[in-house]
Amino acid sequence: xxxxxxxxxxxxxxxxxxxxxxxxxxxxxxxxxxxxxxxxxxxxxxxxxxxxxxxxxxxxxxxxxxxxxxxxxxxxxxxxxxxxxxxxxxxxxxxxxxxxxxxx
Numbered sequence: 248x249x250x251x252x253x254x255x256x257x258x259x260x261x262x263x264x265x266x267x268x269x270x271x272x273x274x275x276x277x278x279x280x281x282x283x284x285x286x287x288x289x290x291x292x293x294x295x296x297x298x299x300x301x302x303x304x305x306x307x308x309x310x311x312x313x314x315x316x317x318x319x320x321x322x323x324x325x326x327x328x329x330x331x332x333x334x335x336x337x338x339x340x341x342x343x344x345x346x347x348x349x350x351x
Contacts, residue, residue, distance in 0.1 A: 277327060278300065283295045
């Protein structure tokens with residue numbers, strides 16, 4: 248079995264908006280977390296989290312602007328690698344809408 252490796256990166260999508268990605272690989276991605284963060288009064292807050300930490304399901308957790316994590320919703324039925332890449336693409340394309348909903 249190949250060794251497990253953890254990797255991560257973060258990328259500013261615009262000032263005060265950040266994409267953070269962490270994943271673990273063996274041969275392919277075995278777990279991941281993709282987060283959309285927004286800076287409010289100098290503090291980074293989570294808007295949405297995509298992960299596969301619940302029985303190998305690919306889930307989305309929406310947060311409230313008060314920092315309350317919502318229940319897991321199935322996001323994707325593919326492999327962790329496919330779901331991670333789709334979550335990254337979704338955040339890049341839709342982060343403005345996600346943040347607007349989070350602020351309500």
